[in-house]
Amino acid sequence: MMRTLQLTFPLPSPGGEGPPCGVLAIGDFDGVHLGHQEVIGRAVERGRELALPAAIMTFHPHPRQVLGMDKYTRLLTPLPAKEKRLRELGVDTLCVVDFSKSFMCVTPEQFVEEMLIPLGVNTVFVGFDFTFGHRGAGTPDTLCELAAGRFAVEVVRPFHMDGQKVSSTLVREALLAGRVRQAAHLLGRPYHVTGTVVHGDGRGHSIGFPTANVEVREPYVVPANGVYAVQVEVRGQKKAGVMNLGVKPTFGSDLQEPVLEAHLFDFDDSVYGEEVRVEFIEYIRAERRFESVGELIEQIGRDAREARNLLTEENSAEML
Numbered sequence: 001m002m003r004t005l006q007l008t009f010p011l012p013s014p015g016g017e018g019p020p021c022g023v024l025a026i027g028d029f030d031g032v033h034l035g036h037q038e039v040i041g042r043a044v045e046r047g048r049e050l051a052l053p054a055a056i057m058t059f060h061p062h063p064r065q066v067l068g069m070d071k072y073t074r075l076l077t078p079l080p081a082k083e084k085r086l087r088e089l090g091v092d093t094l095c096v097v098d099f100s101k102s103f104m105c106v107t108p109e110q111f112v113e114e115m116l117i118p119l120g121v122n123t124v125f126v127g128f129d130f131t132f133g134h135r136g137a138g139t140p141d142t143l144c145e146l147a148a149g150r151f152a153v154e155v156v157r158p159f160h161m162d163g164q165k166v167s168s169t170l171v172r173e174a175l176l177a178g179r180v181r182q183a184a185h186l187l188g189r190p191y192h193v194t195g196t197v198v199h200g201d202g203r204g205h206s207i208g209f210p211t212a213n214v215e216v217r218e219p220y221v222v223p224a225n226g227v228y229a230v231q232v233e234v235r236g237q238k239k240a241g242v243m244n245l246g247v248k249p250t251f252g253s254d255l256q257e258p259v260l261e262a263h264l265f266d267f268d269d270s271v272y273g274e275e276v277r278v279e280f281i282e283y284i285r286a287e288r289r290f291e292s293v294g295e296l297i298e299q300i301g302r303d304a305r306e307a308r309n310l311l312t313e314e315n316s317a318e319m320l
């Protein structure tokens, strides 16, 4: 069972429970993409070899949000999703460091002396481009020097795909451009959001395509507006469907925030109030305004067929 520790700087003197963080990987790890998985995998493996707990240190809120970059209010993996993923990857301890304005001023020396040393780390894993401390002054080399032999530092080489360094930024850019296929490629699994099914305007039924309206409660990055082939996990079962993510311009709505509406195939249970997980498999088209509801209905029919075909092909390819 993974445990989560909330840490604030400076750490109190170590308690009597023994060091919780034998082998520690440090970073934001937003999205837990394939580059992150490389770093985390190495730490977990080393932990097993040394019979020490494998831990991740991450920062919350996202440091860039604290630095004033508002788009980092939204995350690829809000904390509960990150916890779930890290647990699946075999991590023993997640240390969530409270990233406040004052933590921003902590120097690399202080970070080592007043955070890493009290945690009793044996080995620290960081990526080649890891920076830490005030103004990002610390680098993997600095970390090595400051450790002064008290813990080992392992630097992970860049993990590339298609000639690019895999990064959270790249995943964000892909999602905001609707390229959910590329995002899945970088993440090693489809991008997903979780939410609760809420009541819509009730129009879906009357146009022949009932939809589950998903209200996203955690601060997820939401992909570009458009129509997507999706897999929705409801009550522990995956259902194929087609989703419109947008503001429904045909109905002249003045929605500020896009809504997520999924029409699930071969499904007619009432799922109001239930928690669902939406996986974005493929982008189908941009959302648009139709001259008549009849045209919209025809187009939704085509979208549904396209999504169904795509997902059937996908599933049969997975079975091979």
Ligand SMILES: Cc1cc2nc3c(=O)[nH]c(=O)nc-3n(C[C@H](O)[C@H](O)[C@H](O)COP(=O)(O)O)c2cc1C
Residues within 6 Å of the ligand: 200, 201, 202, 203, 204, 205, 209, 211, 213, 227, 242, 243, 244, 247, 248, 249, 250, 251, 261, 262, 263, 286, 287, 288, 289, 290, 296, 300, 303, 304
């Ligand atoms: C696959 C799919 C594609 C859709 N595409 C559009 C679109 O391009 N433009 C639009 O205005 N509404 C689009 N809609 C939204 C419908 O207008 C919406 O589902 C319907 O109004 C029901 O809304 P309600 O659940 O709030 O009652 C689409 C819905 C689905 C399921």
Ligand SMILES: Nc1ncnc2c1ncn2[C@@H]1O[C@H](COP(=O)(O)OP(=O)(O)OP(=O)(O)O)[C@@H](O)[C@H]1O
Residues within 6 Å of the ligand: 026, 027, 028, 029, 030, 034, 035, 036, 038, 039, 125, 126, 127, 128, 129, 130, 131, 156, 157, 158, 159, 160, 165, 166, 167, 168, 169, 170
């Ligand atoms: N592609 C990669 N290869 C190797 N190490 C990586 C890679 N991406 C991230 N890391 C390392 O994993 C840790 C967490 O990375 P972090 O989340 O800060 O990076 P990122 O994905 O590049 O994010 P961003 O795009 O927001 O800068 C850091 O130690 C970082 O150096």
